Amino acid sequence: MKTFTLDDLAALVDSRAGQPPDTSYTAKLLADGPAKAAKKLGEEAVEAAIAAVQGDRKALTSEAADVLYHLIVTLKAVDVPLADVMAELGRRTAQSGLAEKAARRHT
Numbered sequence: 069m070k071t072f073t074l075d076d077l078a079a080l081v082d083s084r085a086g087q088p089p090d091t092s093y094t095a096k097l098l099a100d101g102p103a104k105a106a107k108k109l110g111e112e113a114v115e116a117a118i119a120a121v122q123g124d125r126k127a128l129t130s131e132a133a134d135v136l137y138h139l140i141v142t143l144k145a146v147d148v149p150l151a152d153v154m155a156e157l158g159r160r161t162a163q164s165g166l167a168e169k170a171a172r173r174h175t
């Protein structure tokens with residue numbers, strides 16, 4: 069089976085935009101607006117963090133999937149392309165996180 073990617077998920081989310089809300093959970097979230105998607109993202113992130121602290125690997129795997137799905141929906145709701153996020157991550161590979169943190173202290 070082909071590996072499922074975040075690009076695949078973003079394409080799926082794109083395909084649901086504008087569909088009738090009673091036919092798709094994604095369409096319903098998008099119809100409800102960015103605040104609803106962002107609220108769900110926050111809830112799922114907290115649930116993932118709790119699973120991580122508890123060392124519950126199975127729950128963390130499931131909650132992490134929820135976080136990524138709701139992040140992609142939130143990006144769509146605010147019209148931020150996933151490609152822009154990936155480009156930002158790509159730019160950050162130019163320096164280590166520690167170097168970036170140290171540089172921030174001097175600005």
Ligand SMILES: N=c1c2ncn([C@@H]3O[C@H](COP(=O)(O)OP(=O)(O)OP(=O)(O)O)[C@@H](O)[C@H]3O)c2ncn1[C@@H]1O[C@H](COP(=O)(O)O)[C@@H](O)[C@H]1O
Nearest residue numbers: 077080081084091092093094095096108111133134137138
């Ligand atoms: N990956 C996901 C995904 N992850 C989580 N969820 C939904 O996110 C919701 C989160 O669970 P909660 O219990 O917190 O939510 P809830 O109480 O049902 O929701 P609210 O009433 O709070 O909004 C559940 O309804 C999950 O089904 C997802 N819904 C859809 N997808 C993907 O999107 C595709 C398209 O789905 P539809 O848009 O429904 O066609 C699916 O085939 C999946 O690939």
